[in-house]
Amino acid sequence: MTSMIQLDNLTKAFGSLRAVDNISLNVQKGEVLGFLGPNGAGKSTTMKMITGFLSPTSGSVKIVSHDVAEQPVAIKKMIGYLPEGAPLYGEMTPKSFLKFIAEIRGLYGSEGRRLIEEAINKVDIGKVLNQTIETLSKGYKRRVGLAQAIIHDPPILILDEPTDGLDPNQKYQVRQLIRNMSADKAVIVSTHILEEVEAVCTRAIIIAHGRILVDGTPEELLLRSPLRNSLTVQLDSVDAQAALSDISRLTTVESAEMDQKDSNKAEIRVFPKKNKNITLEVSAMLSSRGYNIFNLNTERGALEEVFRLVTEQVAEVDEENE
Amino acid sequence: MKKMNKLHIVIKREFRAYFSTPIALIFICIFLALTGAFAFYIGGFFARGRADLDAFFSYHPWLYLMLVPAIAMRLWAEERKSGTIELLLTLPVSTGQAVFGKFIAAWMFCGISLFLTFPMWITVNVLGTPDNGVVFAAYLGSFIISGAFLSIGACVSAMTKNQVIAFILAAVICFLFAMSGVELVLNFFRSWAPAPVVQVISQMSFLTHFSEMMRGIMDLHHLFFFGSLIAFFLFSNIIIVELKKGS
Known part of the structure; x- marks a missing residue:
């Protein structure tokens, strides 16, 4: 089976800081990959390189075996992306914003309207369609951002903290949405809410200091917990x-x-x-x-604990090296 | 509905963005009030007793110096500050389409402001018999010069996340371009720069080019000058967006 997303020795340096350090991984269709890591670990930077926003210092990103550096526009068509913080054009209404996104993705007329309608229903923003985005609550903004990412039913979804700022019911809804869509897609979700990983991810990766520390199913991660089976x-x-x-x-x-x-x-x-x-x-x-x-x-073991254990070990090693 | 190209869609969004806040209307009002005030009070539109619009057009570059950077400052600075640049540039549009689309939308906005001064044209036609060919050339020249200022402003806007800095920097650079034909500036360069350089600098002056266009001399070299200037700044704009987008 060919990988939907393939990262080979991906590295991004900002000056002397290596934000992403030699990351290689594959994501297959049907997988929901959770990116875990402390703030500043390189999760968002990795996502920015996958979506073609940033170009890597070295290494490559391949989407369905096309190189992002060579065919950026073609690849952007296949990706739905919710950037960090869900940036939106505040002066627009969700309706005009989604229409803009649909048009620029080549979805017009009745098909375009149908897809916009579907996305609106999926994220449940029907009530605020004609309000300007800047007046919406954080939860609504995030969901408008999600609608924008899924509108063209992309084979690849990259979501940077999709549930940040949502209340528990909305979180549940969004996780449900991601799970329902994931069967025929490759999905990468970044989060620092660990319960989310167990709720939606088929596989999780812990990143710190730009490197992959652990890669496995949430169940495998739990096995590393010292409290497991205690x-x-x-x-x-x-x-x-x-x-x-x-x-x-x-x-x-x-x-x-x-x-x-x-x-x-x-x-x-x-x-x-x-x-x-x-x-x-x-x-x-x-x-x-x-x-x-x-x-x-x-005890089943707690991901929180595994997370702390793994990322703190690295921090200690790094301090010793310095 | 027919298929639209991406440039058209970017232009449409940007153009509407101007009118989604009262700023656009305020801007147009200020522009109309100032063009009128300059023409009548400072230019002595009536006192001249001539059926032309020289008094009206000759102040346009000075107005643009302040107003065009104000239109251009948000183009990229705002995108970078709010993070929407990441949204825009991960949609299937090229950076070139985004840069060009924003520029065209802002230029159209300038065009509308300029178009709304048409009562001046009517007035002068009612009062006398002006050479309408000259007036048309002057309008065209004014529109082109606003585009040139705008390309500078858009380019500068991509350098910073701060709209105020973008405004001031753009105004200063525009000022230098406008003034480069003035003796004061040229004398400064004459004291140390070789003669050909001074010659080039004097040729860069917007005012010199504009004063000729205003008199109805729509020579190809004026169009070529402004065309290549706009192209240069838009190209720089693309490069700056590419370099700065991640920071």
């Missing part, structure tokens, strides 16, 4: 010390520690040995001893 036991603080030493003696347990303790409740965190599932064993043991258990919970 067990939190909440129990009566009277039993806490005894329970802790009992748990520590289990052969499948790597370690156990007291997390919090106050006068009536205590929390113990239990880490299993590699690839062991200890939930059943621990709960059976604890109940057989008659401890007073309030709650027992197996």
